[in-house]
Amino acid sequence: MSAYMAEARVLDTAALIAWPIAELSGGLIVHHQEEELRRISPDRAAILSSIGLDICQPSQEFLNSVTQTAQQSGDISGISETDLALLSLALERDVTLVTDDYRMQNLAEIMNIQWLVVSETGINEIWSWALICSGCRKKFDAPEITNSSSKEYGNCHDCGSELRLKREK
Numbered sequence: 001m002s003a004y005m006a007e008a009r010v011l012d013t014a015a016l017i018a019w020p021i022a023e024l025s026g027g028l029i030v031h032h033q034e035e036e037l038r039r040i041s042p043d044r045a046a047i048l049s050s051i052g053l054d055i056c057q058p059s060q061e062f063l064n065s066v067t068q069t070a071q072q073s074g075d076i077s078g079i080s081e082t083d084l085a086l087l088s089l090a091l092e093r094d095v096t097l098v099t100d101d102y103r104m105q106n107l108a109e110i111m112n113i114q115w116l117v118v119s120e121t122g123i124n125e126i127w128s129w130a131l132i133c134s135g136c137r138k139k140f141d142a143p144e145i146t147n148s149s150s151k152e153y154g155n156c157h158d159c160g161s162e163l164r165l166k167r168e169k
């Protein structure tokens, strides 16, 4: 334990690797991550026990509930056992989850878990789209729902050229 009470946060493995050691103190992680870290970043894994992390196991009740939510949202196919455990832990302890994973961020939103990014910009900025005219480059608002099976977005009101969907920033 460190001398001061650091804010308890659930840290995904990307945070364990990217953040300065001092920032990690007081963080909550799950058992699976020790293994993951040994594989991805042996240097960090070697000092894991001296960082002052709290290695936890979420209760089965919360794991079941989070798994069910992930099945309903469709995120389950792209999410790992570690991810589910981290989400469950954040929900159970009512603490912030630190993750760059969009599926985890999406699930955190659904379950009202506070989340922070490790290094990237957040989900709200990533998923910003606009329709751009292929002729005059004029920008139009993107459709509310992106239908990936249809690449037709109509034509520019000004010059009549084809509109194309572009991700902004």
Ligand SMILES: [Zn+2]
Residues within 6 Å of the ligand: 133, 134, 135, 136, 137, 138, 156, 157, 158, 159, 160, 161
């Ligand atoms: Zn145009």
